[in-house]
Amino acid sequence: MPANEETLGDTLGESTRLKTLDVGAQPSTTGIQEKVEPLKEIDDSANHTRNLEDKPASYCSLPSRGIHEHFLRDFFEIILENAVFEGTSRKTRVVEWADPAALQSAVDLKLRDNGISHEELLALVKNVIKYSVKTGHPHFANQLFSSVDPYGLAAQWLTDALNPSVYTYEVSPVFSLMEEEVLREMRKVVGWKDGRGDGIFCPGGSIANGYAINLARHHKYPELKEMGLFQGPRLIVFTSEDAHYSVKKLAAFLGIGTRNVCCVKVDDKGKMCVKDLEDQVRKTLSEGALPMMVSATAGTTVLGAFDPLSDIAAVCEKYKMWFHVDAAWGGGALMSSKHRHLLNGVELADSVTWNPHKLLAAPQQCSTLLLRHENLLQSAHGLKATYLFQQDKFYDTSFDSGDKHVQCGRRADVLKFWFMWKAKGTDGLEAHIDKVFELSKYFTNLVRNRDGWSLLQEPECTNVCFWYVPPSMRQLKGNELTNALHKVAPAVKERMVRKGSMLVTYQPLHGQPNFFRLVLQNSGLTEADMRFFVEEFERLADDL
Amino acid sequence: MPANEETLGDTLGESTRLKTLDVGAQPSTTGIQEKVEPLKEIDDSANHTRNLEDKPASYCSLPSRGIHEHFLRDFFEIILENAVFEGTSRKTRVVEWADPAALQSAVDLKLRDNGISHEELLALVKNVIKYSVKTGHPHFANQLFSSVDPYGLAAQWLTDALNPSVYTYEVSPVFSLMEEEVLREMRKVVGWKDGRGDGIFCPGGSIANGYAINLARHHKYPELKEMGLFQGPRLIVFTSEDAHYSVKKLAAFLGIGTRNVCCVKVDDKGKMCVKDLEDQVRKTLSEGALPMMVSATAGTTVLGAFDPLSDIAAVCEKYKMWFHVDAAWGGGALMSSKHRHLLNGVELADSVTWNPHKLLAAPQQCSTLLLRHENLLQSAHGLKATYLFQQDKFYDTSFDSGDKHVQCGRRADVLKFWFMWKAKGTDGLEAHIDKVFELSKYFTNLVRNRDGWSLLQEPECTNVCFWYVPPSMRQLKGNELTNALHKVAPAVKERMVRKGSMLVTYQPLHGQPNFFRLVLQNSGLTEADMRFFVEEFERLADDL
Incomplete structure (x- = not known):
């Protein structure tokens, strides 16, 4: 840029070509002695004027x-x-x-x-x-999140007031270290020795799964970061037919394409069939495509099923595929010694998606991707922008974590979860998990043999899926029953929304008619609330 | 799933195969009469127990x-x-x-x-x-965001307390409509008739730029969503060498690869050279690759330069390329009748990234992608997950916007900006923009002819880039000067951080030595603050 150089040259009395220079390495760039002055000296000029105009205009972005x-x-x-x-x-x-x-x-x-x-x-x-909609209301059981956790909420308020962006230690010192602490503890919970590995906070589990796909790709074919997928062999992602739609969505976004996501069959509990997985892997190989990864699910969206992680890990090992576990929903169970067996084998994963804003009831959003591999995030995503990740800073820039992400500016989603963890302790988080599992068990037992109720299956997670058949339909059979039942859920849903008494969602699955899914994350609920849910369904549906 | 069917069949006294059924279309799924009861009836059972156990355990996720x-x-x-x-x-x-x-x-x-x-x-x-770090401090001028806007902050606090996820009208009625209102008004400001088009809130401008790349791809080659990029022709993205690194980062993430992002030269003001753009497009074509899109920048990260949008639009038109404008930083200038000329031609864009959390000082994060095209977002990203986007709901599901996104759960980033807009009015937002531009002009004039100061160029946006040469170095020449100057910035930066008096970043660019970039978004600052910045630089550097 000649013009700039001239400007500088002019000022200094000489036109000279300026080039990037090799500057000294960490820790000191200059050797110049520190010069810390008492703070009062720095404010005189500004404060003087400040006092004269203490009423800034109403549009100003500075609190007064x-x-x-x-x-x-x-x-x-x-x-x-x-x-x-x-x-x-x-x-x-509720609404x-x-x-x-x-x-x-x-x-x-x-x-x-x-x-x-x-x-x-x-x-x-x-x-x-x-x-x-009051998503913190005890009777909001509609999504894979609920609650307004008081500690999480307070910490969110503080995050807003500090308004940080976590890319460098320089502008986010506390949150940079806090992310390391929380991610390391989560990795320990996953089962990785001393919490080794890496991790990032992501804007939701979908994008965390997208990161996993990209990391699988980068791990096997690092040259694709530069070259792109053109002219390359077809890369195949395997996941179950009950997996979250984000695997397909992000595979499309990442240029892999929805047809290259193979949907493996699930068994009658909604778990991935390992035999079908291996069959599909072989078929893929026979077609000349490359099996790249398996995204197993720990807690499926609708049924709450846990895929058989250890068996899937073995298949991944055998065919050299990346093993990802989408535990966005079920990951919270890892905090409980009683329930963590549901995720046996998760420690064999290359990457794990785990959203504390789901089962652990942290506020929206708090999603993580945890990695067994070190340095891969930086290698896959890093571009070392010189305006942000300067290498001649005076502190250890290994704490500048921003380049691991595809986001640049990024909220400090860590604070709310860290603060909840501080307030409740690991033991409190475990008690929370045990409580929501107990509640779902209690609800399940309530309706198991109750007239008109029919469980889809014994719940593994805190999703309880059921049909409720109004009295007038209990004599119907075959298609007549199916037709009628399919329309019960939307009708009951309309009534509950208009009444505002509770929110519970419904959906079809595997060719079966619409059924309800009650899903619990709020540990402030009681057995009375479970009885309320049951009775309210009956009140809403009994004259249909 | 035989087991489930048996369960249902057992309850109803017959084993029957249940299949997906054709249910009636909008608006009524059932024709069943509404049944709204007075609310008090619904609570008896729960409240009774609630009173008995009014002290929930400390781990509970329910406020008490x-x-x-x-x-x-x-x-x-x-x-x-x-x-x-x-x-x-x-x-x-500040720190x-x-x-x-x-x-x-x-x-x-x-x-x-x-x-x-x-x-x-x-x-x-x-x-x-x-x-x-106090990012709302008047002397935090380190990044492309600052301020803790009081109205934005209050609205963030409320967002946290309501803890919504904006994917369906059912669970986010107010925020679904609010997003439409804000995005439509922003499109009007861009210059699209009646605010027509489409748009989404994104977790940061980087991901918004990624969406733009995917939309460009989908618009031209809709089959790639399913097929992936394998075996296809090389798709090329053009952007300037001064563009934000997210274009490359997201191109890699999307499977396009960093080498398929062509960096077009910039002129001496940091603006994209349209001649070089066209040369590179021709070269691409001659190599058999496909020029897919241009990502122009309105407000570059370091220099704050605005690319010549109208001229770039003409090249895009000529070669049938998608025209994206990354106005993440400079978009705010559109609110000002005095400064919006900087973005002349933006109305010709296919897509625009615009982050109200930057120049408009909304809290982190508030990023949008605005589209001239209707329906493309749904077509590019939609997968119609039946558990969330049920088509047999009782209300108009066109308000369920979630499937347009690659995120599933998503914070209501709209509320803070909507509330600021309500509080200040369009006129107040304009006054804010005019003020920060005036401040940067004032600062520029202060240092223009001041001893030791050297502006890189006349600022177009509120980035002011400069070298400050300490007295002892003013006689240096050539490489000696360059070497010395390159080390001044990190040394001064270390001092300012340790002192905590202000935060202003530095970087090298185009082979030139490290220079400082003061960047202004806080309309609560005063001319006295500008004088403070100038004098503080001198205090920190003068004995070097």
Whole structure:
């Protein structure tokens, strides 16, 4: 860039070609003595003016006590009362249903030229809360997440106030070390000696699974990072037909293509059939394609099934495939000495997806990818951008973890989970897991022999899947029954949403009619809540 | 799954094969009359027990007034005082530096079997705040984000308390509509008639750029979603040598490979050379590869340069390439009638990355990808998972936007920006942008002719890039000067970090020695702050 060089040259009285220079290695770039002054000296000029203009304009992005303190306190009061305590009270609705058109009228979402007052903002916020689904409500059992964990919540609030981005130690010192601590402890829980390996926080389990696919690819064919997949052999990913759709979705995103994700059959419990896996691997080889990885699932989305990890590991070993375990949902069970056997063999994995925001009830989002391999993340994703990952910094830049990620800016999702772990201890997290498993067992026992109830299967995780057949349909048979039953779930769902009494989802699977899936992550629930769920289903469905 | 069918069959007194059924279309699945009961009826059983066990165990993920109210209030007080107000006060340090080993001792990060008390947690939190970099501090000008916007912050707190995941209207009604409103308004600002098109919130601008690459690919070769890139022709992405590294990083992730990202030369202002672009496109064609897209940059990471969008659009039109604009950084300028000319031609783009968490100072993260094309996101990423995107729901499922994303669970990043927009109005956002541009102009004028200062170039955005040459080096020439200057930046940086007086980053570029980049997003700053920055650089460097 001649122009810049000239500018510099001009200033210094000589036109000279400036080149990148070899600078000294860690730890000191200069040898210049530290020069730490007392802080008061640095502020004089700024503070003087600051005092003269203590009322910044209302558009300013800097908090001002005079303008914002009252507002922030009032806002917090509303959050604490309306969202945190009322929103998780059994005396309130899980949802105040409004269809899209009605909601448009009920909450003034429209953006306009002029801002609105603090009073109007606070009124608006109450409306946002009123019409939002209360995912922390005890009777929200609709997704693979629930709860508003009080410690997780507090830590999220702090994360927001500190507003960090975790790419360098320089701008995120505490969170850089905290991520290392949490990821290492999680690796220990997985079963890797001394927590060795590597790991990252990801924006959700889907993307964590995508990372796993890319790492499998990079491990086997490191040249593809540079070359791309063009002209190369077909790479095949194996996963079960009950695996989360993210494996296919991310395989498409990564250029592998959905047809190169082979869906292995599941047995009658929803677990991957290892024989079918091996058959499909052989078939793939016979077609000249390359079996690259198996993504096993520990806790499938619908049935909560755990694939036979040790057996799958053996197949991976035999055919030199990467062994990934998607434990986004079921990973929490590893915290419990009673339930961790469900994931026996996970320690043989090359990579593990594990979302503490699911079974462990950390706030959204807290997802991790854990690796048995060191240095692979950096090798697969690193590009060493010189504006961010300078190598002539004065501290040990091995703590700058950002280049391991495909994200650049990144929230400190670690703080909430670390804080929960601090507050409850490993023992508390174990108690939490044991409790939600007990609750699902209790619910299962309640409905096992109850009139009209039919379990799809004995739950392995905290998913309980069932049909409820209203009295009027109990004499139906064959297709007539199937037809009727398929329509029961959406009808009951509509009623529960309009009533707001609970939220439990439904879906079809394996050609079977719609069934409900109750799913538990909230350890604040009680046996009475389980009885409530059962009775409420009957109240909603019995006149169908 | 025979076992399940038997279970169901047994309950109903007949073994029958259940198959997927054709169910009625929208809007009503059943025609069954609504049945909305008064809410109090639903709670009796649960509440009874609830009162008996009002002290849930400390591990529980359900907030309890008795256990948590005090704690949450105390915690909030600490956040408000220590992080929000003190952390953004000019009387405090931007960072309390500790190197990794010292920080390990200063903050007890270790996770243990037992939880700790509320008192211990609060003390710990104070320490986390103390040693965290204050990114909302007026003198944090180190990255392409800063500020703790009071309205954005409040809205983040609420997002945490509601803990939503935005994939279906069913579980995120308010945020589903809010995303539509904000994305449509942003598209209007881009210049697309009536805000038509599509868009998504993404976990950062890097991933937004990755989406753009995948959409370019899918638009031209929709079959690759299924088939993968194997055996196909080489697809080429063009971007400038000064573009953000995420284009290469995501191209590698997407299977395109870093060598298939052609880096187009920049001119002496850091803008893409359109002639070189066209030369490289022709060369690509002559090699039998396929020019797929251009990723132009509106606001480059280091220099803040804006590529000539209209001219690039013409090249894209000529060679039928997808035209992406990475306006992650500079997009905010679109809000200002004074500065939006910098992005002239952006309305010709197929896709635009725009991060309100950068120039508009929304909290981390708030990143969007905006599309001129409708339906392409769903077509490129949709897989219609039946457990989540049921088609027999009772409401209009076109509001279930989750399948457009490669994420499944996803935070409601919209609320903070929507709330800021509500609070300030479009006019307030414009005033914010004008202010940060004015500040950078003021800073530039301050140093333009000042002894020892040398601007790399006249800033286009709010990045101001400069060398500061300490008095002792002002007589140096040629390589001697270059060598010395390259070491000034890391030395000054070390001093500023240890002192904690400000944070401003440095980097080399185009073979030139390390220079500083001051970058402004905080509209609460004043001219006095600009003078402080200038004088502080001199204080830190003058004895070198």
